[in-house]
Each structure stands twice: as structure tokens, then as C-alpha cells.
Amino acid sequence: GASSHPIVLSQEFPFSTGISERVETREGDDVFYAHVGRGRRPIWGRFVRGRYGSIVRSQTLILRPICDVGPVGWQVVAAYAGEAAPPFPGDAFERANSRDFWSRHALLDDTMPYKRGTVTTVCPW
Secondary structure: OOOOOOEEEEEEOOOOOEEOOEEEOOOOOEEEEEEOOOOOOOOEEEEEEOOOOOEEOEEEEEEEEEOOOOOOEEEEEEEEEOOOOOOOOOOOOOOOOHHHHHHHEEEEOOOOOOOHHHOEOOOOO
């Protein structure tokens, strides 16, 4: 079901697999926060404008088990170039390192849908 813990698979390759949509932020970056939440509870994502991703050699796939009816299967929740990252703070599957990680990293603007009317520069977590 929807509350089943996702499985995160990351694989490193001996060749370039794409361009990361996430960067480590630095002093002076144009960082903002916005709602990315799906469902009842808003989740705040951290984004940065004016930065570019780097070429990476890994891919991450996030799967959630489907076990409501019939045989068990898997739903692809997300797939992206780069190493796995913890969920955003406030996510139902937030981990102990989520806040620390996302206080130092951000997604490139327009790489994930967010609610435009919720944009703020004040950290909501």
C-alpha cells in the first residue's frame, strides 16, 4: 500500500549515466523552499536557481511494494541520475539525516514540480 516503506536501489557504473539534478549548495546561492508534498501533509523541498548539475556515473531507483491485491509487485516512485538522497524533512519516510543533508543540498529549479504560490526563502524546517 501507499504506506509501505520504499526500497532504494543505487548503482554505480563505469561510464556517465546522466546529469545530476541535485547540487551541494554554497554561500551566495539563490536558495528557496516550496511545497512538493503529495497528499494531505505539505512537504517542503529545497531548490536552487542558477546552478547546473554535474555529470554522474550512478542511477537511483526508488520502488514501493504493491501488496494490496494479488501477487506482490513494485511501483516506481522515482528514478534519477546520481546517488540516493534521503527524503525531504517532513516526508513520511524522513530519516535521521534528512535535515542535515537537505540543509547542504538542493534540487535544481524546475527539476521537480512544486506549488508556485508557496515559494519562500525562509527555511520551513
